Amino acid sequence: MTKASYIEPVDGATYSLDIPRWCSDDRKPLLITAQKGISRDDIVTNDRSLWRYRAGLPVEIKAPISMGEGCTPLVQRPWGDHRPFFKLEWFNPTGSFKDRGTTVMLSYLRQVGIDAVLEDSSGNGGSSIAGYGAAGGIRVKILAPAYTSPAKIAQVHAYGAEIQLVEGPREESEAEAIRQSKTTFYASHNWQPFFLEGTKTQAYELWEDFGFKAPDNIIISVGAGSSLLGCYWIQGVAFSSADRSPAEVLRRSAIQLLTHRRQLSGRG
Numbered sequence: 640m641t642k643a644s645y646i647e648p649v650d651g652a653t654y655s656l657d658i659p660r661w662c663s664d665d666r667k668p669l670l671i672t673a674q675k676g677i678s679r680d681d682i683v684t685n686d687r688s689l690w691r692y693r694a695g696l697p698v699e700i701k702a703p704i705s706m707g708e709g710c711t712p713l714v715q716r717p718w719g720d721h722r723p724f725f726k727l728e729w730f731n732p733t734g735s736f737k738d739r740g741t742t743v744m745l746s747y748l749r750q751v752g753i754d755a756v757l758e759d760s761s762g763n764g765g766s767s768i769a770g771y772g773a774a775g776g777i778r779v780k781i782l783a784p785a786y787t788s789p790a791k792i793a794q795v796h797a798y799g800a801e802i803q804l805v806e807g808p809r810e811e812s813e814a815e816a817i818r819q820s821k822t823t824f825y826a827s828h829n830w831q832p833f834f835l836e837g838t839k840t841q842a843y844e845l846w847e848d849f850g851f852k853a854p855d856n857i858i859i860s861v862g863a864g865s866s867l868l869g870c871y872w873i874q875g876v877a878f879s880s881a882d883r884s885p886a887e888v889l890r891r892s893a894i895q896l897l898t899h900r901r902q903l904s905g906r907g
């Protein structure tokens with residue numbers, strides 16, 4: 640397998656992972672080139688955090704910024720006529736699944752020399768980056784819509800991050816972050832590809848929880864789609880051994896989502 644790099648999937652341009660970036664030269668979303676995935680023997684079983692799947696990352700992270708994220712409870716409960724399993728992601732350190740993406744993204748960024756970041760968020764993403772920034776000694780500034788819930792603003796403040804409220808719709812906070820990215824690295828949970836390297840551990844975890852088999856179906860909440868894309872990237876690895884796999888649904892949804900992200904990135 641060749642060395643991993645950033646890739647702009649439409650024009651095929653690649654960029655070294657040694658130099659941190661959040662978009663291509665012409666400001667399109669990036670991915671990371673395909674990786675081989677992991678087998679059950681690669682799991683670091685004495686690490687009770689998502690870093691047990693570190694062998695699946697595209698680069699070796701020597702010093703993770705970790706607060707014990709991942710390995711969240713999986714409980715079966717009745718829901719109408721069904722008995723689905725619920726993955727209790729609010730048990731993550733700052734209270735959401737975003738910690739999966741953040742721990743990997745900020746650990747990588749710190750390793751390649753980034754000591755201050757920007758993020759735009761109206762909720763859990765901002766809190767997560769503020770929390771992990773504090774844990775890892777990275778300065779954090781959050782651009783948040785003026786309508787953001789006071790509880791989320793308080794959480795960001797509690798972690799010691801700077802917060803700037805931006806008038807207008809949610810997109811204006813992203814536009815402001817992109818303007819400020821000329822001076823501070825834009826560690827966007829929607830743009831920086833290492834975030835998905837962390838969210839894909841949700842799928843590794845389900846695979847392990849279910850005895851190294853894929854569940855029949857997965858219901859995932861989707862905004863910009865980081866959980867869905869994370870699960871999609873590894874479906875060929877973790878889910879390939881399943882008799883019936885959610886792979887095709889994931890594939891179609893992921894392609895729609897990537898197309899949509901690309902269209903949005905062209906709006907200016």
Ligand SMILES: Cc1ncc(COP(=O)(O)O)c(C=O)c1O
Nearest residue numbers: 735763860861862863864865866
């Ligand atoms: C609890 C929770 N679920 C789902 C989402 C949607 O995540 P994404 O935008 O990555 O699809 C968010 C994002 O803010 C969230 O906080």
